[in-house]
Amino acid sequence: MATFIYSLLPSFFFIIILIYIIFYKPKQDTKLPSGQMGLPWIGETILFYRAQRKNQLFVNFFQPRIKKHGKIFKTKLMGSPTVVVNGAAANKFFMSNEFKLVVSSWPTSSVEMMGKNSIMEKQGDAHHCLRGIIASMLGPTGMQMMMPKTCISIQKHLQKNWENNEEISLHRSTKRLTFTIVLECLFGIGIEQETMIGIFECVLEGVLAAPINLPWTKFSRAKKARADIEKVLVDEVRRKQEAMESGKDEENGMLLSNLVAALIRGEITEAEVVDNVVLLVFAAHDTTSYAISMTFKMLANHPDCYSVLLKEHEEIARAKRPGETLNLEDVKKMEYTWQVARETMRLCPPIFGSFRKATTDIEFEGFIIPKGWxxxxxxxxxxxxxxxxxxxxxxxxxxxxxxVQAYAFIPFGGGPRLCAGYQLAKLIILVFMHYVVTRYDWSLVYPDEPIVMDPLPFPSKGMPIKISPKSDN
Ligand code: HEM
Incomplete structure (x- = not known):
């Protein structure tokens, strides 16, 4: 009997080992990234805000942590445990897994200001539908329509605000210009600009303010301004809807017409139309104007680059008849200018990054990012x-x-949330550069003007420049 049992032992061990191999799942070597969570609840928020205000987010916040913990590190910001990710592989992974593993996640105040119905709050199919309508005017066909309008708008702007002036605030000027281009040329909304720009700017100030609704807070002022904008835009939308339904729409083909057409078809609501007008003005405004201002700053500090750029534009201008506006073929020739603008946005990105929320436990490069982080x-x-x-x-x-390696240059983000206005931003930057450098000599008033952030970066003195019309104009 004993001999029989002994003879079975090898088979017994063999079966145990087999079961072990089949069913054993090695304990996964996943862990939270290293990093510090800071103080209870607020975490490292104060350090983050302090660095942000001085436009020193990289040097004072990200860089020391990357050096200590690596490109993927944990921290706690605005009450939320957060994993900060850097590098092309991480960008690709998290940006392209939007809706699958992560969803975009904005602070309460941003959602209140932009509206719960804006594209940035939409996920999956709802996002896809809105994105399609918005992209109808921001893709290649849209750019064909935007090109002459943008040229006219920029030339009018220079005539009205630059002519007969020896000094202007470049940043204020380009903010006003992008506001006009988005509202008038893209949407076809001709509401009174001077008052509206002030109200919009008040809303923008509340975008990252603490969501405390007391009469003296930034947030409360911004909320009131948001309600004022809404009233004006609701009237515009209803007027447009009436005109379209009675076949009297004269501005057909603009983005507002496309949005209202979708409203009439029952694909989107009135609130969605209004919130997305506000969102697009916000998305275009401070970003494009900052990119332009910083491009001028870089050119002022690198005269050799400016000479190359100027030559590019003089050649384009020489090939035009007097008074002839630029076309998309001319814009394609502005290759070096676009390199200058991209290099500027690499060093001085208008957006420092963006938050997402994990919708499930995520494994990435041996780390685990828990659901909800x-x-x-x-x-x-x-x-x-x-x-x-x-x-x-x-x-x-x-x-x-x-x-450039994919996902290494990301001023416009990437994946399904890649900036919808990327091509319009490019068009505005290049056309504006063309008309300024071919018509004006210019120089910075404060070559070392500090850049601050609130919440987006901007030159602290509005980047005043001295201008004089070129003699051959
Ligand atoms: C230099 C100028 C600009 C920069 C640097 C910029 C940057 C960005 C970035 C980084 C994102 C992605 C945010 C995220 O992933 O959470 C984004 C999204 C977006 N941008 Fe821009 N942007 C610029 C100009 C514009 C313009 C001119 C418009 C439109 C008129 C625009 C419309 C949008 C929209 C609608 C989204 C949301 C896309 C979505 O959620 O599907 N942007 N932008």
Whole structure:
């Protein structure tokens, strides 16, 4: 009997080992990224805000943590445990897994100001539907229509605000200009600009303010301004709807017509139309104007680059008849200018990054990001990494003459939430550069003007520049 049992032992062990191999799941080597969670509840928010206000987010906040903990690190910001991710692989993973593993996640005040029905709050099919309508005017066909309007708008703006002036605030000027281009040329909304721009700016101030609704707070002022805008826009939308339903719409083909057409078809609501007008004005306003201002600053500090850029525009201008406006073919020729603008946005990105929320436990590069945690991708962490951009702190536009690794240059984000207005921003920047550099000599009043952030970056003195019309104009 004993011999029989002994003879079975090898088979017994063999079966045990087999069961072990089949059913054993090695304990996954996943862990939270390293990093510090800071103080209870507020975490490292104060350090983050302090660095942000001085426009030192990279040097004072991201860089020391990347050095200590690596490109993926944890922290706690605005009450939420957060994993900060940097590098092309992380950008690709988190941006392209929008709706699958993460969803965009904005602070309460931003949602209140932009509206719960704006595209940034939409997920999945609802996002896809709205994105389709908005993209109808912001893709290649839209750009064909926007091109002449943008040229006229920029020339009118320069005539009205630059002519007979020796000094202007470049940043204020470009903010006003993008506001006009988005409202008038893109949407076809001709409401009174001067009052509206002030009200919009008041709303923008509340976008990242603490959501405390007391009479003296920024948030409360912004909420009131938001209600004023809503009233004006609701009237506009209803007027447009009436005109379209009675076949009397004269401005057909503009983005407001496309949105109202979708409203009439029952695809979107009136609130969705209004909230997305507000969102697009906000999305275009401070970003494009900052990109333009910083491009001028970089050119002022790099006269060799300015000479190359100027030559590019003089050649384009020489090929035009007097009074002939630019076309998309001319814009294609502005290759070096676009390299300069991209290099500027690499070093001075208008958006420092964006928050997402994990909708499930996420495994990435051996780390686990628990469901409900925030994920923050940052432009700086990749743009300033020498793995993608050798000698990263130097201004070298020609680096964009070569193909840049996917997801390493991300001023416009990526994945399903890639900036919908990317092509319009490019058009405004290039056309504006053209008309300014071919018509004006200019110089910065304060070459070392500090940049501050609230919540987006801007030149602290509005970037005044001295201007004089070129003699051959
Ligand atoms: C230099 C100028 C601009 C920069 C740097 C910029 C940057 C960005 C970034 C980084 C995002 C993605 C945010 C995220 O992932 O959470 C974004 C989204 C967006 N941008 Fe821009 N933007 C610019 C100009 C514009 C303009 C001119 C418009 C339209 C008129 C626009 C409309 C939008 C919209 C609608 C979204 C949301 C897309 C979505 O959620 O599907 N942007 N932008």
């Amino acid at each position: 925030k994920v923050l991708w940052t432009t700086y962490g990749t743009h300033y990494d020498e793995e993608y951009f050798p000698d990263p702190m130097s201004f070298n536009p020609s680096r964009f003459a070569d193909l």
